Amino acid sequence: MEQAEKPRISATGIVRPAFTGSAPQASSNNGFDPTRSQSLSESIDNSELLRMYRLMLLIRRFEETCGQHYSLGHVRGFLHLYVGQEATGIGAITALEPRDYIVTHYRDHGHAIARGIDTNRIMAEMFGKRTGLSKGKGGSMHIFDVAKRFMGGHAIVGAQLPLAAGIALAQQYMNTDVVTMVFFGDGATNQGTFHETLNLASVWQLPVIFFMENNLYGMGSAVGRVRHRGSDFSDAMGAYDIDVVSVDGMDVLAVREATQAAIDNVRAHGSPIFIEAKTFRFVGHSFADPGDQYRERSEVDLWRRRDPLSTYPKQLIEYGIATESDFEKLSASVDDEIAAAVEFAINSPDPDLSEAFDDIYA
Amino acid sequence: MEQAEKPRISATGIVRPAFTGSAPQASSNNGFDPTRSQSLSESIDNSELLRMYRLMLLIRRFEETCGQHYSLGHVRGFLHLYVGQEATGIGAITALEPRDYIVTHYRDHGHAIARGIDTNRIMAEMFGKRTGLSKGKGGSMHIFDVAKRFMGGHAIVGAQLPLAAGIALAQQYMNTDVVTMVFFGDGATNQGTFHETLNLASVWQLPVIFFMENNLYGMGSAVGRVRHRGSDFSDAMGAYDIDVVSVDGMDVLAVREATQAAIDNVRAHGSPIFIEAKTFRFVGHSFADPGDQYRERSEVDLWRRRDPLSTYPKQLIEYGIATESDFEKLSASVDDEIAAAVEFAINSPDPDLSEAFDDIYA
Amino acid sequence: MPEITFREAITQGLAEAIESDDSVFIMGEDIGEYGGAYSITKGFIEKYGDKRIKDTPISEAAFVGAGIGAASAGLRPIVELMSISFSLVAFDQIVNMAANIRYMSGGQIKVPMVIRAPTGAGVQLGATHSQSFETWLSEVPGMYCACPSNPGDALGLLRTAIKSDNPVIFAEHAHLYGSRGEVPETYYEIPLGEARVERAGDDLTLVSYGYGVHILREAAEAMSERGIDCEVIDLRSISPVDYATVVASVQKTGRAVMLDTARRNGGAMAEIVSEVQERAMDWLDGPIMRVGSKDVPWPYNRGLEQDILPTAADVVAAAQKVIKF
Amino acid sequence: MPEITFREAITQGLAEAIESDDSVFIMGEDIGEYGGAYSITKGFIEKYGDKRIKDTPISEAAFVGAGIGAASAGLRPIVELMSISFSLVAFDQIVNMAANIRYMSGGQIKVPMVIRAPTGAGVQLGATHSQSFETWLSEVPGMYCACPSNPGDALGLLRTAIKSDNPVIFAEHAHLYGSRGEVPETYYEIPLGEARVERAGDDLTLVSYGYGVHILREAAEAMSERGIDCEVIDLRSISPVDYATVVASVQKTGRAVMLDTARRNGGAMAEIVSEVQERAMDWLDGPIMRVGSKDVPWPYNRGLEQDILPTAADVVAAAQKVIKF
Ligand SMILES: Cc1ncc(C[n+]2csc(CCOP(=O)(O)OP(=O)(O)O)c2C)c(N)n1
Ligand SMILES: Cc1ncc(C[n+]2csc(CCOP(=O)(O)OP(=O)(O)O)c2C)c(N)n1
Ligand SMILES: [Mg+2]
Numbered sequence A, B: 001m002e003q004a005e006k007p008r009i010s011a012t013g014i015v016r017p018a019f020t021g022s023a024p025q026a027s028s029n030n031g032f033d034p035t036r037s038q039s040l041s042e043s044i045d046n047s048e049l050l051r052m053y054r055l056m057l058l059i060r061r062f063e064e065t066c067g068q069h070y071s072l073g074h075v076r077g078f079l080h081l082y083v084g085q086e087a088t089g090i091g092a093i094t095a096l097e098p099r100d101y102i103v104t105h106y107r108d109h110g111h112a113i114a115r116g117i118d119t120n121r122i123m124a125e126m127f128g129k130r131t132g133l134s135k136g137k138g139g140s141m142h143i144f145d146v147a148k149r150f151m152g153g154h155a156i157v158g159a160q161l162p163l164a165a166g167i168a169l170a171q172q173y174m175n176t177d178v179v180t181m182v183f184f185g186d187g188a189t190n191q192g193t194f195h196e197t198l199n200l201a202s203v204w205q206l207p208v209i210f211f212m213e214n215n216l217y218g219m220g221s222a223v224g225r226v227r228h229r230g231s232d233f234s235d236a237m238g239a240y241d242i243d244v245v246s247v248d249g250m251d252v253l254a255v256r257e258a259t260q261a262a263i264d265n266v267r268a269h270g271s272p273i274f275i276e277a278k279t280f281r282f283v284g285h286s287f288a289d290p291g292d293q294y295r296e297r298s299e300v301d302l303w304r305r306r307d308p309l310s311t312y313p314k315q316l317i318e319y320g321i322a323t324e325s326d327f328e329k330l331s332a333s334v335d336d337e338i339a340a341a342v343e344f345a346i347n348s349p350d351p352d353l354s355e356a357f358d359d360i361y362a
Numbered sequence C, D: 001m002p003e004i005t006f007r008e009a010i011t012q013g014l015a016e017a018i019e020s021d022d023s024v025f026i027m028g029e030d031i032g033e034y035g036g037a038y039s040i041t042k043g044f045i046e047k048y049g050d051k052r053i054k055d056t057p058i059s060e061a062a063f064v065g066a067g068i069g070a071a072s073a074g075l076r077p078i079v080e081l082m083s084i085s086f087s088l089v090a091f092d093q094i095v096n097m098a099a100n101i102r103y104m105s106g107g108q109i110k111v112p113m114v115i116r117a118p119t120g121a122g123v124q125l126g127a128t129h130s131q132s133f134e135t136w137l138s139e140v141p142g143m144y145c146a147c148p149s150n151p152g153d154a155l156g157l158l159r160t161a162i163k164s165d166n167p168v169i170f171a172e173h174a175h176l177y178g179s180r181g182e183v184p185e186t187y188y189e190i191p192l193g194e195a196r197v198e199r200a201g202d203d204l205t206l207v208s209y210g211y212g213v214h215i216l217r218e219a220a221e222a223m224s225e226r227g228i229d230c231e232v233i234d235l236r237s238i239s240p241v242d243y244a245t246v247v248a249s250v251q252k253t254g255r256a257v258m259l260d261t262a263r264r265n266g267g268a269m270a271e272i273v274s275e276v277q278e279r280a281m282d283w284l285d286g287p288i289m290r291v292g293s294k295d296v297p298w299p300y301n302r303g304l305e306q307d308i309l310p311t312a313a314d315v316v317a318a319a320q321k322v323i324k325f
């Protein structure tokens, strides 16, 4: 059978043992692996390692800023923050080529920033301004930048999965080596579209990476309450004969390397891969949710101790890749970029009322 | 973990190795197992063994008769015949208690007859008569007999699965030991409701048996063309931690024993089980389909050679449970029953036009 | 009479049912530990336990279908959809199963199930999250659809819906949850299909349901200042529709404006206007005007969304087309 | 002009598209090896290969969604649903995704996709398999909906639909597949939103689409024998609706009967009647009458089903209410 020959991603060896279980292991080394060679990563050069950190910080500050402006009433609707999950999005998306496609759900700012989309235009969209990526019509849950092959931003749980399969189908049809990566959460695995899409991707052997950000909760529902196997997805792909890669979503390098291997594999063989990154959102599901009634403070604290924004810079220093003063400069430049984005958004005009009637038909 | 304690159905030992692969093994003994004791079955007495045969024959003749009356225009709409799958339905349904529930799809006459539903009223429904089970409003695809806990007959692929989960939920809620058995085909496993329902049944540990009649084709689609693993469902329940029982659907006793073990297990432990019976429809998908353009004549012939209506009676004779003359009597009584059913249907009145407006609201 | 909020009225109706009938249970996404996306069932799981209050996976098709199954087996499920916008992923179960199964079984099965869902636009949730699919569901035979406009009606209609042996879509406009109103202390029910004359008048008939009734009240006041005496009819349910009340009013006034907060194109009023013009043409002094949200997907931007939504001014403008003032 | 069947017209339109545009492909259940449930694509997979002709699993939500994705990535998928009744399991993808994604992206994405599906009742398929959901889909902004009544229109509209950069629902009444009609040999297209006057007349306007047009023609003949000169309008698409043509006709005749083969309650004509009475009230000599299937689920029994379906006699009877003859 065809898939017998297909090299197993799990056999590529570079995927470190997955971080499993709902709470971090005490033993967790936060990605710092002394057995490694002197360089923090064989495959990623220092400037890229630093760029990844800057993007993580950019997401964190962007999200915090959105929260502030939500309270001020500048940002409205549903606002789902990515705080805590930065290592996952950055590790996954920085491994993609510009020609690759990304599809995601409503918790999408982090992915958009990781893709290098103009923060001014993302922020302007948050503010509902005409200069926003969707001219103010999409909002927080619908970030699109087709020029960057960032195909949204979708608010119905699981609805983005068939879309991604179709984009991958188009690549197969046009015989490109383009990879499509689709993000979704643990809760989305409850939806019928999850199963239908995985079946379609496997039977048609579509070049798509199913990237699950398992932050252990779907809104207020712990994954163990909506799934008999809880957060163990190791057997979840049995029906589809799709490889499962499980990775520590708080370890940006682990995510980057696991994703890179998966991307290479999909590009070479065209068949789908399922990646599960265990991560955690430090904040509520959306800005409306304090996020404390359905999970223990202690659990949140445990995860906060593995905040990639404190663990990763430590690594960078340990390996002599950056100094405190580098970080200060970085931090300042990020603050400047966010401040500029907010100013851009605030100074941008609202769409003209007539524009409500545009962009309905091509 | 709870399911660790739960005895595995596969560990009950009485489930014989599954018959796998899309074509019958040459070695297949058609259920005749010399290593068995003198009696054909330890658990089933001879009168029941004979009753099972009569029901199989009743289904076969009923279906053939429906076909004839379809050609005559007495039976209309879509007509999906059960010819070839009799051993599966009889083996599965005769193992149930009267208090147990059955839910099925549009290929439902066989299941209804196996349940012991009045053939007069089934046939009258086929003819669309007022005396039919659904007063002529349901037709072939919608056989219901609530008194017999036979809850339909559903025509949207996969739509019956959530219904069955809900009936099982009600049993759990009311604390009964009632088992709900839901039938569906290999093609139905492509639907989102299949996944959603299995997830729901597993996380809520509902007392339901998911009975897949894998006849290797969904309409014109070979299971291998719509599912990467083809007709191998052994890993299909990994995501749900539900036991898979695979059984030779052409061997009525194998089906009966495997199902009995599953029923006992579900009744005792309340958790769901997935049974896959490999079987084959000798005829087209529906009466509109000659059934020959998408499968080789040779494949059909191979399966016809395992026709339970020729293999099972052989066993009954080998074990001295019945004689040729018994079969002649049986055959005559079945013919009489079918003839009576047709006569009942023909002589029954059509519903009054005013009845179209009844049974919409309770 | 005590004043309570619309939210409290729904909560009370649910609590009553749980406490008075063992066969009633509630299921939906995050209605338990989370307390409900709109806090309708806050504290329920602690009080009534997880047998009666079931948190579900994000599987609308499966748990709506499970509700149908449980109902057909003798229970009385109340299913909460986090938003009626999400009903689409369960549309086959609602439209093809819940509404048809009784008919297909020749009356053997009944489905005493309520599907509750917040509905409506106006809080910048965008195109997929601001829909009002109760207008479609109200057209399906075999189901009913209630759309209360105030706490008193919400409680009375919810009691009826839960006691009904038929599937009932219970659409709660999200704008109303915080609104207050008087609720009788003595037990009462409000039958489905019985409109309420919110305000009597002789010059012009205004018809709506749910949140739309509040817009009509405002419009009626504005017009009364200009000497136009409006009759405001609150349908309370859009399936069945109380045509007797609407037609009688139109025969009296000779003029009507009908309002959907949903999209005007394909809103519930399309059917009602067509029906009423057919039944009351001889009494009409002008066309029956329809007002509703403009025919575009829901935009995020506040200004655009507000401009899409119908207002009292839109109702007055429509009225002006059939009656000079 | 050569006479071909409706089925042959659809087949021709699909074959043309496959042959002339590499970005066009067709996917659906059993359209390949099986040749299509209604044999529309018989022989296609042998001729065009399984890259252009894709058999899908029974996963309507996934392959409709995949069509949206493929379209947004530059292809022009034609998706076949075995029946529009099955669209419900994909309703979220069709309504929330296909129709909204362009708007939500501020115009960055276009979805050049056609969803073809047989529609309509009348062959005893029962409650779940006899539906006409194009009436709902026609109300969704961001999509179009074509409903041809004859081979010539089917081919012209299908060409337009496939070339459109927007999602188009292409509803084919199953009764029509075998019907014959003339089809011009020279290439032509028929724009969406352009009604066709099937027959000119001065006394009464009759409006329908799809199979309904054949019922109207029969009714018009019956009435002409009684001296009533009917104008029969074939909408050809119910989104967009050609109101100019309909309103002009009603202004001329002063009377109208509008027909859905779908259920009258909530049929496409509810919206159209409401709109036309508003635009043309001053010209109306009586109510606009609606005819459609009766408001019950679809029964299996032939007698009941036939009684539910609208007939030419029903149209004549409705006409008689607005015009004495
Ligand atoms: C079909 C549907 N049902 C329910 C919702 C409401 N909802 C939005 S996000 C969400 C939780 C999703 O959780 P998960 O997939 O784990 O993603 P996360 O938010 O944790 O990133 C729910 C229930 C929805 N948007 N769509
Ligand atoms: C949602 C939906 N899609 C398509 C169909 C048309 N259809 C009816 S039966 C069938 C094949 C089902 O195959 P399977 O589940 O294997 O059952 P079998 O007919 O082989 O017993 C199809 C495609 C349908 N009824 N519902
Ligand atoms: Mg989650």
Ligand SMILES: [Mg+2]
Binding pocket: B185, B186, B187, B213, B214, B215, B216, B217, B218, B219
């Ligand atoms: Mg099958």
